Amino acid sequence: MDTTSGSEADDGSDFEHEVVIRRDMIDPEIDDIGHKSRATYLIYEPKQRQFKAFCASMAYADGDHVTEEKLYQFLNEEVLTQPLTRVRDPDNNTPSYNYARQYVSAIRELWQHQKAEGMVSRNAPEPNGPSVKALMRSLMQRNPPPRRIAYTDWELLTFLDKYRVPRDQMVSHWRSTIEPERKLRTMLDFVLSRKMMVSGHSTRQALLSDLFAVELPSEGSTPCFALVFLLLNGQANKSGLNEFSGAMRNRDVxxxxxxxxxxxxxxRYHIQGEDPPDFxxxxxxxxxxxxxxxxxxxVVPHQQQYDSVTSMFPSNDLADYKKSYFGRGPGAREANLAIMNEPQLAAGPFNAEQQASWFVGSLPRIMMRSQAGFEMAIGSYTIRRAMFDPPDDLLAEIFPWVDDWLEREGQPAPELELSAFRTLRLLKLLRRFIIQDAVLLRRKFPSHPVFNHDIFRSQDYRTYEFMLGHVCDRFDDLEELRDLKRSYQTLKTRLTALEVDVGVQCREINDALKTLKNKFPNELSEVLSNDGEVPRYHFCRTHTTVxxxxxxxxxxxxGSPSIQSLDERYGSKWRRTASDRQxxxxxNAIIKEVRRLATETYHNDVDAAIDRLDAVRTDLQSKTLHSLATLLLHQSRGQREADRVAARDRRNAPDEPEA
Structure with missing residues (x-):
């Protein structure tokens, strides 16, 4: 009878069963290259072999099974102690953080394969554990960035890299007559990477059949076509699904x-004499x-592409960095600056999940308009060199074999595929674009070898060149007028918005002043008072003594001004209401009495006069200032009445006879 507990037996059987299923799911005909790009395989495979050799030399009990302890020991004793052969700084050949990180990634992938094959437990911890992470952090702090060591161009692959458009180098490529095919290939590589935001690896691996054209309706006054790049073998496309990247026909040729x-x-096909493809x-x-x-x-070798791309950048004493990504990063940053507030930006190929809805308008057109040199609003797309098409006889001279293949479309020809017709339609569209673009390029670079072909010397082309050149010149004048009109409308809109903002701010200031006046009436009146503004003063009606x-x-x-100062500065204007004046x-009757007593009775002793009036107030029945003022006013009126009677009696009395 089995003494093993039921739970343990079940766990073990389940694990063995899962291992069998996982092994059955692995196709023995697919090697490691099938699970990753070839470039990644060439980097990881030697490092994994080195790790296995290290485990064999250490004679571990479990062989080359990946664990955190083995990885830490491998990094310390094998990786970080070996000298480097290719370094930027000859005086510093110690392994850097990025160098060690490649080993960690390679060994971690080996651990994932071992786990999938059942060589390690499904609950085994990650080999990149705390000890390995601490070691990597110490390497990062110990080694400064390589760009700072080599004094490389720190602006490259940064936010400012948007401005590094080597237009002068492109112009020099067009003016040069040496190796025109290589320079045309380099400019094509650069423009595709820049406008479609793909890496050099993608353009190097691209096939002609990976490109096709789609017309985008309702974009402007001229037909709008987008060149779409089908990415099946990109470095970022690890799943192998279809991903797309696209770019509109650009305003700048x-x-x-x-x-x-x-x-x-x-x-390639008309000057070098390359054989046409067999569709x-x-x-x-x-x-x-x-x-x-x-x-x-x-495939173009990486070093050859690297050297060609180097010629596109300004020559200086600084070492440029990561030229394989010379277009993707700057192109994404350029689009990001143009449509910073738009949600359609995608810094790279479009998501594979959008493929199903791609043909119904899911391309990020706002980003593509910006990359093509147009405004983000729909309807702004206008290509001056596409005002009218070249004659058919002239078009038929370019890629003449395209018409022979396209005549088979719609006919029962099982040897032809839809992708072949897609490529042929692109080539047919390019015939028109070649003639139109050559009109502008031949003006600037007439000595380029491509324009020495008989097609560009024919009478049909010369006639079309004259007509299109005249239209483009007139179109430039119209564009200047449109630009001025757009600038005027923009300025008018901004001034209107500014006027509205000023009005809103004035209303907010007035509301704030009203709130302050209600809250601090006396204090604000003194602060705002000047010769042209009469403040409003509120008497204190709670005084009880003189x-x-x-x-x-x-x-x-x-903190309020004195009543005497208000009288001296504003007279009676500050007493605005009848209640204030009364x-x-x-x-004021009490104040006048204080001054009279101080002058006539107490020899200018104001305190004695104040005490005398306060004593009179306390003798009154109500003992208030109001009663004292009433008494003084009555006395004043009685005195004035007695004075009037005496004056009247003196006027009415008969004159006394002279003695």
Whole structure:
């Protein structure tokens, strides 16, 4: 009888069963290259072999099974102690953080394969554990960035790299008559990487059949076509699904993907004499977009592409960095600056999930308009060199074999595929673009070898060149007028918005002043007071003694100005209401009495006069300032009445006879 517990037996059997299923799912005919790009395989495979050799030399009990302890020991004793052969700084050949990180990634992938094959437990921890992470952090802190060590161009591959458009180098390529095919290929490589935001690896591996054209409706006054790049073998496309990247026909002919593609193919098929593709077999699927000097099916070597791209950048004493990504990163940053507030930006190929809805308008057109040199609003797309088409006889001289193949479309020809017709339609469209773009390029670079072909010397082309050149010149004048009109409308809109903003701010200031006046009436009145503005003063009606009233009258209370200063500065204007004027008159009677007593009775002793009036107030029944003011006013009126009677009696009395 089995003594093993039921739970343990079940766990073990489940694990063995899962391992069998996983092994059955692995196709023995697919090697490691099938699970990753070839470049990644060439980097990881030697490092994994080195790790296995290290484990064999250490004679571990479990062999080369990947664990955190083995990886840490391998990095410390094997990787970080070996000298480097290719370094930027000859004085510093110690392994860097990036160098060690490649080993960690390679060994971690080996651990994933071992786990999938059941060599390690499914619950085994990641080999990149705390000890390995601590070691990598110490390497990062110990080694400064290589670009700072080598004094490389720090602006490259940064936010400022948007401005590094080597237009002068492109112009020099067009003016040069040495190796025109290589320079046309380099300019095509650069423009595709820049406008479609793909890496150099993608353009190097691209086939001619990976490109096709789609017309985008309702974009402007001239037909709008997008060049679409089918990415099946990109470094970022690890799943192998279809991904797309696209670019519109550009306003600037030097930055137009269609122009560079068309003239590069024209040079290959009409000047170099390359054989046309055979669309009746799979041979056309092997034709590379960028061909080598001796073959159109071989991939351009990385070093050859690297050297060609180097010629596109300004020559200086700084070492440029990562030229394989010379177009993708700057192109994404350039689009990001143009449509910073738009949600359609995707810094790279379009997501594979969008493939199903791609043909119904899911391409990020706002980004593509911006990359093509147009405004983001729909309807702004206008290509001046596409105002009218070249004559058919002239078009038929370019890629004449295209018409022979397209005549088979719709006929029962099982040897032809839809992808072949897609490529043929692109080539037919390029014929028109080649003639139109050549009109502008031939003006600037008449000595380029591509324009020495008989097609550009024919009478049909010369006639078309004259007509299109005249239209483009007139179109430039109209464009200037449109630009001025757009600038005027933009300025008018901004001024209107500014006027609205000023009005809103004035209303907000007035509301704030009203709130402050209601909250601090006396304080704000003093702050805002000047010769042209009469403040509003509120009397204090809570005084109970003559001394408090005298203080308000002569020195002011609670930070408010004194009543005497208001009288001297504004007269009676500051007493605005009848209630204020009556209250002022009653309180002024007390102040006048204080001054009279101080002058006539107490020899200018104001304090004695104030105490005397306060004593009179306390003898009154109500003992208030109001009662004291009433008494003084009555006395004043009685005195004035007695004075009037005496004056009247003196006027009515008979004159006394002289003695």
């Amino acid at each position: 030097l930055s137009c993907p269609f122009a560079m593609l068309g003239l590069s193919l024209f040079y 009746g077999s799979d041979q056309y699927k092997t034709v590379r977009l960028l061909r080598t000097r001796h073959s159109n099916t071989r 001394r408090e009233l005298w203080a308000e009258w002569h020195t002011g209370i609670n 209250f002022y008159s009653r309180r």
